[in-house]
Amino acid sequence: MKLLNPSVRGSSAVLAGALLLGSLTACGGSSNQAAAEADTSMLTLAIDSDSGSFGYDPLRVSAAQRQFFEGLYESLMTLQPDGSAGPGLAEEFSYNADNTVMTLTLRDDVTFTDGSKLDAELVKANLDRRSDPALSAYSAVAKGGAQEITSVDVVSPTEVALTFAKPQPGFENNLTSTTGMIVGKDGVTDTASLAATPDGSGPYTLDPTTVKGSKYVFVKNEESSEASDFAFDKVVFSVVLDPQARANALVSGQADVAMLTSSTVDFAESKGSGVSQIGGTVNTMISFDKIGKTAPAFAEEKVRQAIQHAINRQALVDALHKGDIPAWNALPKDSAGFTEDLETEFAYDPEKAKSLLAEAGYPDGFEFTIIASAQTQTDLQAVQKDLAAVGITMNVKMAASTDEAFAAVATTPLGYSPLNWDNPVGVMYGVVLNGFTNVQKATDEELSAATAELAAAKDDAAAKTAATKLNTRLVESGWMIPLYEALVNQGYNTKKVAPVEFAGTNAYPLLSSYKPAS
Numbered sequence: 001m002k003l004l005n006p007s008v009r010g011s012s013a014v015l016a017g018a019l020l021l022g023s024l025t026a027c028g029g030s031s032n033q034a035a036a037e038a039d040t041s042m043l044t045l046a047i048d049s050d051s052g053s054f055g056y057d058p059l060r061v062s063a064a065q066r067q068f069f070e071g072l073y074e075s076l077m078t079l080q081p082d083g084s085a086g087p088g089l090a091e092e093f094s095y096n097a098d099n100t101v102m103t104l105t106l107r108d109d110v111t112f113t114d115g116s117k118l119d120a121e122l123v124k125a126n127l128d129r130r131s132d133p134a135l136s137a138y139s140a141v142a143k144g145g146a147q148e149i150t151s152v153d154v155v156s157p158t159e160v161a162l163t164f165a166k167p168q169p170g171f172e173n174n175l176t177s178t179t180g181m182i183v184g185k186d187g188v189t190d191t192a193s194l195a196a197t198p199d200g201s202g203p204y205t206l207d208p209t210t211v212k213g214s215k216y217v218f219v220k221n222e223e224s225s226e227a228s229d230f231a232f233d234k235v236v237f238s239v240v241l242d243p244q245a246r247a248n249a250l251v252s253g254q255a256d257v258a259m260l261t262s263s264t265v266d267f268a269e270s271k272g273s274g275v276s277q278i279g280g281t282v283n284t285m286i287s288f289d290k291i292g293k294t295a296p297a298f299a300e301e302k303v304r305q306a307i308q309h310a311i312n313r314q315a316l317v318d319a320l321h322k323g324d325i326p327a328w329n330a331l332p333k334d335s336a337g338f339t340e341d342l343e344t345e346f347a348y349d350p351e352k353a354k355s356l357l358a359e360a361g362y363p364d365g366f367e368f369t370i371i372a373s374a375q376t377q378t379d380l381q382a383v384q385k386d387l388a389a390v391g392i393t394m395n396v397k398m399a400a401s402t403d404e405a406f407a408a409v410a411t412t413p414l415g416y417s418p419l420n421w422d423n424p425v426g427v428m429y430g431v432v433l434n435g436f437t438n439v440q441k442a443t444d445e446e447l448s449a450a451t452a453e454l455a456a457a458k459d460d461a462a463a464k465t466a467a468t469k470l471n472t473r474l475v476e477s478g479w480m481i482p483l484y485e486a487l488v489n490q491g492y493n494t495k496k497v498a499p500v501e502f503a504g505t506n507a508y509p510l511l512s513s514y515k516p517a518s
Helices: 031-037 063-069 120-131 171-176 185-189 191-195 243-252 262-270 301-310 313-320 341-345 350-359 377-389 402-411 424-432 445-456 460-476
Strands: 042-047 077-079 085-087 090-095 101-106 149-156 159-164 204-206 215-220 234-239 257-260 274-287 367-372 393-398 414-420 480-492
Touching: 042 243, 077 171, 085 090, 085 171, 101 120, 120 149, 120 159, 120 185, 185 191, 243 257, 243 262, 243 480, 257 262, 262 274, 262 480, 301 350, 301 377, 301 480, 313 377, 313 480, 341 460, 367 377, 367 402, 367 414, 377 393, 414 424, 414 480, 424 445, 424 460, 445 460, 460 480
Parallel strands: 042 234, 042 257, 367 393
Antiparallel strands: 077 085, 090 101, 101 159, 149 159, 204 215, 215 234, 257 480, 274 414, 274 480
């Protein structure tokens, strides 16, 4: 667990769990007095994207939307404050001798918003959806994935068995996020209904005052036995795309917690806000089109390598992201696969970039368009200048809507997104190889082999070897064009909210981890 206290930010000091808040009784006065003073009526979170843009089917999104969906749904296993997997809808699990069958024992006290009950048949119905290619959360466990589930079998009303194509020790970790979230009977029977109406058993339900795309209002689900673990009666997810506007919302009191960019941290702290931070997220340009369907030049690996050399990452960080880390590695600095060799091999070298472009058949460069958002615009404009210097014209077009931004994976050759590598195998199968960043269905044997090797690694040494191969190939192939490793910043109103805690190295705090200030 890596958690930076704002008072030591910049010193790179690592404080494990230093911000853990004691019980309310430890804050002075009697427990009754402290409880009476804590405001648990409502928590407003200013977030940087519309988590509900695809509706309320948790399987249509990735782990990055876990925090939003865990308000509405419960998972078979739950992410614990230390980052491990713990009981969820499944109170127990066990493996057979060769780790090819995992048996889950389900709770018998779970009711969904449609009135249906949790049982093994419902879990099977949910997991049998894994062949649907539209379900991002199931990319890694669907047919053909390295973590493929070959069958889901009902053992008894409260027991269900997952059979894998090959041994999968540790599979329970995959069930802690959206992959493990279970939809009620009505929702799984009529999945189209989930576009407008969630059907979960989570600690909150969706309030009618919700304004899709702008403000999502969750109110306590009195039918949920887990609701008591969540401190606030109402949670509002306020979608604020502009980073400065999110910081303004925090310091003005319109939001209690806000996702901050590094450029707004000093401003928020200067106004008295608290900031909790964690590393591990690499802001990366992602080659969506590796086969040249939308821009022929991107089919050439040397072109993608030329872009690697053309970008002055240190200048980008110095100008726009002070405190963050320039990145030539696809994986973060604390990753087992991190290697300083890439910092030399793909160092800023405009002449090398021009040479590679010429070798690829583009001596005069080429032109393409990238879709930007309020969050990415300034970074892309900086990259735009670097690329222009070697002859590449990158047109930066602001997304007119969230739909246009999401559609860019199919309409443009290059995108830009933060990637958290808390689970590299999950990211590779769920996002990179089979997921939404590869709608053109490109293949790379070395990437597939390195991912499979990492998934099968039996010890730390084997994992390090495989992760290094994976990291190196991601950069060498130009599938990933890393820019910088950002600290994830959660700003909070110190008078309303206790210091924000992260779950292990996961960049998104558990919704249950937000507690009122005493």
